[in-house]
Amino acid sequence: GAVVSQHPSWVICKSGTSVKIECRSLDFQATTMFWYRQFPKQSLMLMATSNEGSKATYEQGVEKDKFLINHASLTLSTLTVTSAHPEDSSFYICSASGGANQETQYFGPGTRLLVL
């Protein structure tokens, strides 16, 4: 149980384009989803927290107009990197919590984004 998927697993795009990443909880209802960014050989950096049906809460220094987050249902959250630039290249990981294990975050497999 507690499986979280992400799609796509990797994406290469041109500078200036937008990229959407999906995060799904497959076998539980995720009342809260989190989006992280991880740089090489570093720990995870929380970008934002989203609760189903409400606006995401962004961490300090994260541009909400740059990283659009939608949590439209209890099983799906999306992160859209708008007008991507090379410095947005990173490993993006989502997590979800809810159901019987509200206190535990379960992580997706991650999405590697490369902006050329």
Next chain:
Amino acid sequence: AQSVAQPEDQVNVAEGNPLTVKCTYSVSGNPYLFWYVQYPNRGLQFLLKYITGDNLVKGSYGFEAEFNKSQTSFHLKKPSALVSDSALYFCAVRDISTDKLIFGTGTRLQVFP
């Protein structure tokens, strides 16, 4: 402020030997503590957690961790390491007021055959 420290960047151990990955925490109130493992180019996999109850917590893949309140530690252990245990391990504490996880910097475990 709540924080987690993983004092070792890397831990090396021979296959078959016991392993310990250290974690200490600083929180106000009772801690919710977690261990996750990350394999290359993958997300984090949940190993185990301590919320309350028995100080020795058993988790996935034969791992266990001991909650020590007096030493504010939550070290990850395994009696006999496998080469396939080689990965990056993260300790984390949950901020009760925000539900956010506060991660340590990670410890790379290398198990040699």
